[in-house]
Amino acid sequence: MRIICPFCGERELGEFTYLGDAKPQRPAADAGEDAVYDYVYLRDNIAGVMSEHWYHGGGCRTWLKVTRNTLTHEISAVEPAAGAGAAKVGA
Amino acid sequence: MADFSWEVRSPLDRALVAGSYGAQGDAGVSLTEIRNFDLVQVMARRGKAGEMAKAAQARFGIAAPETPKAVDIADATMIWSGPDQFLVLSKGGKHTIEALAPVFVGSASLSDQSHARALIGISGEKARAMLAKLSSIDLHPDVFGVGAAAATSMDHTSVTLWRGGDHDGQAVFNLLVFATFAESLWHTILDSAAEYGVTIGHSEELA
Amino acid sequence: MRGDQANRLNNGGLIDRSIALNFRFDGKTLFGFKGDTLASALVANGVKLVGRSFKYHRPRGILTAGSEEPNALVELRSGARREPNTKATTAELYEGLEAASQNRWPSLNFDVMSVNQLFAPIFVAGFYYKTFMWPAKFWEAIYEPAIRRAAGLGRAAQVSDPDHYDKVWAHCDVVIAGSGPAGLAAALAAARCGARVILCEEDFVLGGRLLADSGMIDGLPAAEWVARAVAELSAMPDVRIMTRTTLFGVYDGGTYGAIERVNDHLPTPPEHQVRQRLWRIVAKRCVVAAGAIERPIVFAGNDTPGVMMASAMRSYINRYAATPARRIALFTNNEDGWRTAETAIAAGLQVAAVIDARPDVSPAHRSLASKGGFPVLHGAVADVDGGKGGVRKISVSLTGGARAEVEADGLAVSGGWNPAVGLTSYHRGRPKWRDDIAAFVPDGAPPGMVAAGAANGSFGLGACLREGFEAGAAAARDAGRSGNAGSMPVADDEAFSITPLWHVAGKGKAFVDQQHDVTASDVELAQREGFQSVEHLKRYTTLGMATDQGKTSNVAGLAIMAAVSGKSIPETGTTIYRPPYVPVAIGAFAGHHRDENFHATRLTPSHHWAAEQGAIFIDTGLWKRAQWYPRTGEKDWLESVTREVKAVRGGVGFCDVSTLGKIDVHGPDAGAFLDRVYINAFSSLAVGKARYGLMLREDGIVYDDGTTSRLAEDHYFLTTTTAKAGLVMQHLEFCRQVLFPELDVQLTSVSDQWAQFSIAGPRTRDLLKEVVDPAEDLSNEGFPFMGAREVRLRGGLKARLFRISFSGEMAFEISVPARYGEAMARNLMIAGKPFGLTPYGTEALGVMRIEKGHVAGPELNGTTTAGDLGLGKMMSTKKDFIGRVMAGREALVAPNRQVVVGIKPTDKARRLRSGAHIIPKGETPGPDNDQGYVTSVCFSPVLDQWIGLGLVERGRERIGEIVRAHDPLRGEDYDVELCNSVFYDPDGGRQRG
């Protein structure tokens, strides 16, 4: 597998570390135990196109959102995490 | 009162044996360690990439790289190291972290990396062939031209690689490697280069 | 001519007769020529019997001339370089080559295990699933060892592989597998368009089938055209031609695996060179021009030495000038097979007969037969008479029912051609059936890959060139190259007609998979027993699972299955194709990463100094750390470690702690950020102070700990454990970039920037006064416990000083830029001489942390909570932080959890061991009263006894209770007392003093 890092260009799999599904959002501080349980433990485990967190730890140390098909490993999109680089959210 | 000497020692001080190594005959690979440099990581603060760029422009008279490039100025090199960040490599104390701090105050965070890396210059007819054993990126001259830079990995170890100006018509690759990995990676480089024959040296001058 | 190469033709072939090579097969010295394979040299020397089969130990000869060979497997080389199962058909001959036949005892000619053939009626497919079940104990004791000895093929070397391997990356626009007409045409087209091309050829000569089957291309003899094409390609700078290189696999994102046999054609690799090299080729496009494999026909006696694929026979005769037989019969069901008769006649050999399964034979072939004076028999081979000496007589059942006999010493067989569909099918694409050629062709190839020529089912020379050329040009275009492909090479297309014939029914064993001894009746048995899916067939009979991966057998096997189950071949389908295309040495996949180079090694800044001191090093992750520093006369490690601990507690010692992860946390929101990642507060930490912090995972379990100091309003210096340094950095970047992008914070690893030393013991301040500039105030007031700030050292060097203690003593940690690390160690030794400064290693560090009850790796084991570690009170209730919510789950706060407690044997002379379990006194150990275990132990010089920490159910409520340390693994069981985990200076007065 090769991932096109939006900053570094196309790089081989070994430079990246996988975390998992990028869909679940960390609940607000007051969301309660069930919401956090859902966030931490439950997965759609999609057979098909999925948005995922990958870390370019062997390169520019950016967290990426990779759109990848889990049936074919085909990657259709890569974008940086909201806070990559100096990006200012909402700025 | 004890008499101290604060002798500096490069992380490759023991491993590097100047001379030739590997196959006899004309060396295909030349390795030169550059010692005792200043290296500062400059990282823009949130939403301050523009201000950081202006500050860099003002200081160095040239824009800092915003894509994977290395930019040479008279007494330093700015090397892209990630989005909205770059390294300033210099000699002679002109661009130490202390010197740069006022330049980037409010726009970027600085971190001293001067001692965190070893710097190796790699050249020779077989430099690319040797690097292909260590690096997964494409170093073809059309793809990785003079001034190209990459934050990448070799032997599962993070490195910064960039192509400096050609020397005697041959490409020169510069490699910054983490100091505590340096000796190990050095041996791997030697093993990779042995079949081509290697000339080894070290220098106090930036290439 | 050297030696007795009785079956070598006097002329022709791509061998260099000026270089005779001597080699040994089963101890006998023979000669061949440069350009030979081991197989062709054996053929030239008239060797027919080359191996014994897997199960029945039947005599076997050479079947093919390529990497699809099932039979001619040998042990190549000897000693540490012995390579089992090496295909004689691809092994290049070199001077002094040694090869031995396999799977026979005592000799190839007389093999005791051939007695298995007598049991053949019982040894049918799957027989072992039905027996060897009683008595149960006999399986491991009797049956299995016998089966294991009998199974297997060659013997691997039993000592370390002395050769080197490496791995390389390559990048190109177009990678091409195979250098036959299609491959060369593809390379020419792509390269002329300006593409970067890599051409992989598994043979040591380029040309593919053109090396054996001649023809005319662009009006030139094929060999000449090949030479011109190669010359043109070689002159282009962005074309890499790789012979002895097999493209074996395709992986995601256009990554291809290839194995280059760099020096297998030499007795040993030259100095500084590798034996083989693994290529990871990244290509935008791939043209598979890997050709096709001729397939056998299954008939009784088809495994007799001397039965050979028709195309292989042509290879031996034309390419190697070696004649597998003098009087050749040909059995074919297609037009192409006839070429062997033409070749035989051209080489001056006799053709005994052509047995053609098709109803019609072309007039051209009829006239060939009449000119050659041999009969054309319409029918099929029913049986072969012959043994280890090879084919003698062939009986033929003629169409219409009559029988005929043919005397011959060789039988060439052509059952048609199977395109090499491996590479195109490795992403689980299923090849599709084409009736016109009675073969599967590629379908559903991985992205960017296309098959051309024979690999795509186009067998004519003209078609191969055309498809290859067009595929090469298209690939270059797709890769963004717009040059001109020039003119396409042209040749005539031969006619190809085939009447499928898979299996000639008859008596006697008819082999489908020769290497695994799978017969047609085994396939029928599998069908009878319900193993009708091709995958079941494969698994039940082991068809296609041998070292040739069924290259010559799979299609025949499933065709027979289709016939007996009344389905069509496409309905029956193929098994899944799996890489690698040819077996690849494990050493090549490992490359440089073996022995001491298995993983990188990290060295601390004072490593070489410590080595000079005679330190014993321990592996901690990738690090080498000084474990202790033995001194002359010390009888064991314990004595050294005890001395080091006493020296610290009684005076002063120092230890390199540079391996701790160190992270600069910068930015206006650095404090707020740390508040969210630590359970305790950091925004409230004053500049110039340090604080111990604990991090949880989001699931509420402890992740890591360390001290973090505030060096400036917007600059914290965070430390992690050695083990978690990289992971914590990754976690913090995740928090910064994904979870809390609104915070203005920047992170940089400075682990390698700083050499950090712990200096500990009551005389620490005395020592530091010698090291630090006299202007610095190190008094308790000027530098209180948990203080942290930059100081100037004597000589002007700037350093960071932290008043933190892991040992429980008065202690500082001092950081200097790493290139000064070794000087720091030396200077400390000079300055510390008057105080008896003692360097200490990780063992003494561990002893002192256990004496102080500090938790470390064994307690932070990924299942413990802050509460379990006795640190629950650190959890802030005033803020949100990672792991806060999940940490509150019922089972994580249950009162009966195993928590950290001190443990000491009641008998002071007793040694306590980690891993012993805690059982209540007076109870029989069992799962219901297993209350915990000892996590860390040490011999405490202060208490003069072994002590430890443990995780014990309700441990903190049970201080003073006597329980059992139960250690059946080491045959020990003794009483221990649960005690406070802080064994030493519980008030902490010493570290504050």
Add this chain to the structure above:
Amino acid sequence: MKYSIFSLARAALTGHKNWQPTWRDAAPKDRYDVIIIGGGGHGLATAWFLASEFGIRNVAVLEKGWIGSGNAGRNTTIIRSNYGLPGNTGFYELSMKLWERMEQDLNYNAMVSQRGVLNLYHSDAQRDAFARRGNTMRINGIDAELLDQAALRKMLPFLNFDNARFPVQGGLLQRRGGTARHDAVVWGYAHAASELGVDIIQNCEVTGFTRDANGKVTGVETSRGKIGAGKVGMAVAGSSSRVAAMAGLRLPIESHVLQAFVSEAIKPLIPGVMTFGAGHFYVSQSDKGGLVFGGDIDGYNSYAQRGNLPVVEDVCEGGMALIPMIGRVRLLRQWGGIMDMSMDGSPIIDKSPVDGLYINAGWCYGGFKATPGSGFVFAHLIARDQSHKEAALFRLDRFQRGAMIDEKGQGAQPNLH
């Protein structure tokens, strides 16, 4: 039909023409007492135990492809019961005891071979962790031995003791561990279950559940039509999330690819099963002679049943680091299986929140060795509506309660288990 050397010899006289199918290839009936989704080892074992131990014989096993086409046929065939945490320890030992009598139970030779499983350690910390685990095993009545380097040098002189990056210091040995012929386990259970009347229905893919007004599962919809059932059990590791989603459930599971490898067959070289403690590599040698080996999962969610090169290299690097004599042995085949990676590395065997649907999932890479035990406790759960005591901790709600069974201590990140 009874299998034995005598029946083989008799059959030989008639050219093996009289053998019956190993199992009946059944067509679906309208309704069964119990339907098991998944014709792998676990599903077939469940059916056999339902029929043989719990007297429920009106059972169908539905398999979307051919039986054994999932992970039952894509593993490295290791059996062991060397687990260290409550929940796992007792369960895997129950399974081991069932392995030890499997062939006699089933009248099928699954080649259960107890040649030993050895986990190597390379540091004091690893030794201590193994001591803890080995003592847990012993306290639970399971055999375990802690060996030092001297013992290993005698037993396995070919290991890289002297030139290694991470020298082998010793190992934890379970002599009763070993291997079994994976396909034969599937066929053996199919054979025995079929003999007891269980319908084994291949090429029958479940596409949905039928539910009554109260939401109770009343059967399944399949590619071969609707089939009614009193109870439905799913044993579809690798596809658990997909099947559970048909019942509206989300699971604490991710699907990951685990590669495995086999070398060319060679004469006996490696006696038992061994696991490298300083890299990702474990190996055994099959009766046929191939080195069967594997390592870590590729590390990303996948349903593709194939992996990538970095893991192949990583595993071979481990192999060469540990056993440098295998350098010239050739890797013959690589393949990939889809693992149900759970959030704590341990399985789930429980009633689901949907009435009538029972879950057997989350096996990570432990599935093969669990086959008989899993079948037994799942049959128990389905038959009695109550967990077997050795499976009582494999609850689905354990993550909500904080009662994880996390042997590796990696937390809710499945690719690290």
